[in-house]
Amino acid sequence: MEMLYYLAFGTLTMVVLVLELSKTNKDRINTSPAFNSFKNNYLLVYSLMMAGDWLQGPYVYYLYSTYGFGKGEIGQLFIAGFGSSMLFGTIVGSLADKQGRKRACVTYCIVYILSCITKHSPEYKVLMLGRVLGGISTSLLFSAFESWLVAEHNKRGFEQQWLSVAFSKAIFLGNGLIAILSGLVGNLLVDTFGLGPVAPFDAAASILAIGMAIILSSWTENYGDPSENKGLLSQFKAAAIAIASDEKIALLGAIQSLFEGSMYTFVFLWTPALSPHDEDIPHGFIFATFMLASMLGSSVASRLLARSSPTVESYMQVVFSISSASLLLPIVTNFFVVPTNFKAGGVSFSGCILFLGFCTFEACVGIFWPSMMKMRSQYVPEEARSTIMNFFRMPLNIFVCVVLYNVNAFPITIMFGMCSIFLFAACALQRRLMVIARTLHGxxxxxxxxxxxxxxxxxxxxxxxxxxxxxxxxxxxxxxxxxxxxxxxxxx
CATH class of the missing domain: 1.10.287 (Helix Hairpins)
Known part of the structure; x- marks a missing residue:
């Protein structure tokens, strides 16, 4: 393994530890014991839910390939997952607002467990069903839990600023530490214990079952709009009207779709970008390094959100600009860095630049999640929160499906250039959102x-x-x- 990866991993670990241990009172938000108990309960559940998701991620493609499916068939399975999230996401979001967010979170656990069970079958149709169930689960994961948190937070009368603490900690743990631990556990089950590629899915199902038990025993129910005379279609229509009539909500949805679309595209492209000649790179170690960079970003976000200045609408412009520049590096290195000869398993000079740039992008991802959650809690109306959040994911899923379908049709530099343009557009839209926020505030x-x-x-x-x-x-x-x-x- 190249020394670069060790150096990056060690440096990021030290920086994260220093940032967390050096926080002062200015970097922290004083909260009550009641809120801390509420927050810790949510963080425990959210971490278990994310562990169930992260355990599966590194082994989905590998499992399908061991069943004998080719790249085209595997691509269709992935498209089915994102497609089902697009088709059913808004419906399940509306049901969460109408029938209850706690029920939606329990439904997530059940549906995702069923998706894990389908991985035991080598039948293509069964695996396709599992992908559809997985797409529905993803929609619930990224809407129902956040909606429950915000509604319950407000119902208990906690201060609005305290939400930032829960958001930043959730990303620090769920999208950082838990992701790293899940990768290590998955590697232990598959490689060390030799239990096969299905083992991480069984472990994920067990963890999801534990999380579901905690939800059932300790969470209370809350709703978006519990009125009996408001059906699913009316809920759907109300969310669409809210987006169309409020420029802030529409801007927020466009920003989220542009950033997350670029992020999911990056997930598919970073491997061929770092190993253009099929070099034997340490995928698991690189993934862990990326997650450490994301933890660094969430740690920075917690400090920013604890202060009144700069505002979240202001500093996110800088974050989008940096992320746009980071994904522009594959084009820059392709034109300006002379290719060098290196051994298989080594890393070229351009590869070093790309790796550091991708770590920077992952740090931006770590800042993005809690900051976006904060803005959603400010601008998205409570009565249709889950519905509107899944509205935001529709263009994202369309974009990812198009990318997956045409992944071999365009050079990798074109794909990264497109992502960079999208992130620059997100920066421009964030500028507009900041102007509106400042105008209304003043x-x-x-x-x-x-x-x-x-x-x-x-x-x-x-x-x-x-x-x-x-x-x-x-x-x-x-x-x-x-x-x-x-x-x-x-x-x-």
């Missing part, structure tokens, strides 16, 4: 001061108060439209 402060002064003048006339409120509402609408025009013209 207007709210001025309006609050004005109404306070009005009260001090001693006016108790309800009719005057209503007329004043209507006037300020109209002024807000006009002000926002003017700001939108100026932003579109590049003035703001």
């Amino acid at each position: 207007y709210t402060i001025k309006t609050d001061r004005f109404m306070t002064n009005y009260k001090l003048l001693g006016s108790n006339d309800n009719a005057d108060w209503i007329e004043l409120f209507n006037l300020t509402s109209k002024l807000e609408s006009v002000f926002c439209r003017i700001s939108g025009v100026l932003a579109s013209a590049g003035v703001l």
